[in-house]
Amino acid sequence: MSLSVDRDKFQAADKPTLYKQIRLDIERRILTGEWPPGHRIPFEHQLMTRYGCSRMTVSKALSELAQADLIERRRRAGTFVRRPKFLSAVLTIPDIRAEITTLGRSYGYQLIQCSRRAANAADRARLGVQKAGKVIAISCRHSADGVPFAIEDRLIDLDAVPEAATADFAIEPPGTWLLHHVPWTEAEHSISAIVADSQTAAALDIASGAPCLVIDRHTWRSARTLTAVRLVYPGESHKLVARFKGG
Missing domain, CATH: 1.10.10.10 (Winged helix-like DNA-binding domain superfamily/Winged helix DNA-binding domain)
Incomplete structure (x- = not known):
């Protein structure tokens, strides 16, 4: 190549x-x-x-x-x-599809729900904005070799990313589409752990009450929120690793 x-x-x-x-x-x-x-x-x-x-x-x-x-x-x-040893980096915005294929595994994607609506109070709070016209709300599941890898719950602010209105998220994962089409200037990760409720357990094919790794991320361009996403991974099979050096 x-x-x-x-x-x-x-x-x-x-x-x-x-x-x-x-x-x-x-x-x-x-x-x-x-x-x-x-x-x-x-x-x-x-x-x-x-x-x-x-x-x-x-x-x-x-x-x-x-x-x-x-x-x-x-x-x-x-x-x-080289085949990467770990899947995620805290200091970057990873493309889940690329992560899985880079590991030599077969990537799968399922769109669970996608809707466009006028932003409600909860949407504005999640995006961290006082005013927002319309948003796209997306729920989807990523898999590796047919095994659930992560579930994704995302909001995209259509005022900030109007081109998302014509994207086909039934075919292309929203994170992949955003990384390839929408430049960003700032991002924030919040990492936490939860135990899976019945809905999360069913989506990830794990036991109810099993530990899960959660990444909440906001992405901005010139102080304007582009998207807010929550990614939930089975806790036993994932870890976050970041390598960095001092100046």
């Missing part, structure tokens, strides 16, 4: 941050599933030509990706996409 990169953009970048741009570009391809587990990363000399940089810059970007367990550098064989 060929790289499609604006080379002039990378050449114009400040040299101290060029390797970070290369790393982020490769990381995006891996996390979106464009480069699946086992995919061979282009050789260093190919990356040098593509990005117009030195071998040292390319090597630094690849080294950070290896430290993050996203790639595996094999002597003489080349560099390959």
